Amino acid sequence: MSRPRAGYIGFNRVPAASAPDSAASGVWNLREAEALKRARTWPDPDADPYFSNVSLLLHMDGSGSTFVDSSGTPKTVTAIGNVTQSATQSKFGGKSAYFDGNGSRLTIPDNDAAFYFGSGDYVVEAWLYIPTLNTQGGGHFFSQSANVGNNSNRQHAFGVNSNGLRVYWTVDGLTDASITFSTTPPTNQWCYVAFARSGGVLRAYLNGTQVGTAQANNVTYFNSTANVCVGSFGEYAVNGYGYNDFAGYIDELRITKGDRGYTGSTISVPAVPFRDG
Numbered sequence: 070m071s072r073p074r075a076g077y078i079g080f081n082r083v084p085a086a087s088a089p090d091s092a093a094s095g096v097w098n099l100r101e102a103e104a105l106k107r108a109r110t111w112p113d114p115d116a117d118p119y120f121s122n123v124s125l126l127l128h129m130d131g132s133g134s135t136f137v138d139s140s141g142t143p144k145t146v147t148a149i150g151n152v153t154q155s156a157t158q159s160k161f162g163g164k165s166a167y168f169d170g171n172g173s174r175l176t177i178p179d180n181d182a183a184f185y186f187g188s189g190d191y192v193v194e195a196w197l198y199i200p201t202l203n204t205q206g207g208g209h210f211f212s213q214s215a216n217v218g219n220n221s222n223r224q225h226a227f228g229v230n231s232n233g234l235r236v237y238w239t240v241d242g243l244t245d246a247s248i249t250f251s252t253t254p255p256t257n258q259w260c261y262v263a264f265a266r267s268g269g270v271l272r273a274y275l276n277g278t279q280v281g282t283a284q285a286n287n288v289t290y291f292n293s294t295a296n297v298c299v300g301s302f303g304e305y306a307v308n309g310y311g312y313n314d315f316a317g318y319i320d321e322l323r324i325t326k327g328d329r330g331y332t333g334s335t336i337s338v339p340a341v342p343f344r345d346g
Contacts, residue, residue: 117344122327124183127175127299128342129154129320130162136175139345144177152300160196160259160320161342166300168210170203170316174301179294183326184213186225186266188289190328193227194263196339198318199256202231206313207247207302209237211322214303215295224293226302227264228315229254234273234280236264242291250281259320261338265331272331277338 117123126140134148150173154164168174177184193211202208209228216223221243228235234254237247250273254260263274269287273280295304299322302313323343 113346115344116346119325119327119329120344120346122325123323124180124326125177125297125322125324126343126345127166127319127322128162129166129322130164136166138177141346142183144180144183147176149174149176155318158198158259158318158320160198162320165196165198165318165320167318168300168315170208170314172301172314174314175299176296176304177299178296179213180297181292184224184297184324185292186290186326187292188269188287189326190265190267192263192265192323192325192327192329192331194261194265194325195322196259196261196320197229197254197315198259198320199229199254200317202229202253202256203313203316204231206230207235207237208315209235209302209313210315210319211297211299211324212237212301212303213293213295213297214305215293216303216305222293222295223303224291224295226313228302228313229262234262234264234275236271236273236283238288239291240288242293246288248281248283248286252280263331263336265329267328267330267332270332274331274336277335279334279336 123140125138128139131137131154133153136146138144138146151169152173152175153167155167156164159165207228208230209226212226214223214226223239223242226237233249233251235249252275254275261276265272266286271283271286300315321343
């Protein structure tokens with residue numbers, strides 16, 4: 070009398086031809102399942118299906134000015150100025166990164182494979198805690214831009230200010246172009262902000278609700294060689310663009326070079342930290 074097989078259904082699994090005791094395609098028997106769990110290779114239904122396209126992932130839960138990129142291809146992150154990981158405010162994990170809005174920033178070396186968006190899809194998203202909205206500049210929390218002397222080398226910048234959510238870019242490294250989605254983010258509370266370009270359409274989300282679209286944003290952004298910056302408009306001279314920097318706290322910043330399916334009138338607001346895989 071044959072013994073019935075118990076298994077787990079719903080994962081894409083094809084048994085090896087040399088394993089006659091294996092269950093059917095899509096099913097593991099109990100012995101296989103336990104072996105995979107011990108090896109920590111059991112399929113995780115909560116895993117990020119887009120993780121291979123994540124080019125930067127900062128949880129902001131480290132110590133002081135030591136920041137760790139938790140993406141699949143970790144980058145070197147350098148703290149400039151007064152930026153630090155603080156327990157004063159936190160969305161997840163007990164800490165967030167504090168930026169003073171006056172040149173303090175995190176820098177990551179230029180990397181085309183990770184940060185050059187060109188005319189393709191991307192998602193820039195983060196949790197922000199904004200004590201006071203910037204009324205003069207862009208309040209940019211992620212950028213790749215430099216303007217020192219006559220060397221203009223700008224690609225893009227994403228921010229929030231008293232007018233709403235702002236995306237800035239150039240196609241030649243110099244000439245300004247921008248869109249402000251006129252929904253003002255709240256102050257003194259955490260808000261989830263996401264900018265997503267998919268199929269040439271640029272969308273902005275605030276706390277999961279789409280607040281605007283740019284239907285023809287299929288332009289090719291300039292390929293900057295500047296450092297990537299978090300919490301700042303970018304690399305600039307000492308007397309440069311501090312009024313464009315972000316002042317407040319940032320938690321859970323994630324950059325995806327590619328599509329995440331953020332195309333509807335609403336998207337899910339993360340209830341847990343972004344996954345490391």
